[in-house]
Amino acid sequence: MIIRVGVGDIAKELEIELPPDAKVDEIKGSIESALNGDLSVLWITDKDGRQVGVPASRITFVDIGTEVTPKIGFGAN
Template identity: 40%
Template sequence: MDIRIGITHGGRELNVEIDDDAAADAAAALEAALSGDESVLWLNDRSGRRVGVPIDKLAFLELGPTGDRRIGFAAD
């Protein structure tokens, strides 16, 4: 599953790929952070790295299935 994170005053977005079974944990971590329980949203990616985003810098967060990433032009 892909998570796309927008950061305020940032020109780029963060893209984090997590395991499909960790999506519920990611959503719960976001809800806990937004409710004021946490000040940093921590996510674990597929490689085992941890990504931390300060909640006050969070512009948006998009959860979705891992898409087909094509580079260049492709005929369907």
């Protein structure tokens, strides 16, 4: 699963690949807490165990989705 976070005054969004066992409801809860002002920093742990901190006041958008792999060959439609 991939999460993209827009950060104010930065042209490119952060793209973080989450571990396969990541729970979407827990991630959404953390994001909502950060956006509501309950957290000053949104911490996200990627698939390699690295932690990324984003100041909650600078978050412009969050996109949670699956990784899209391009289709190649005869099966591509």
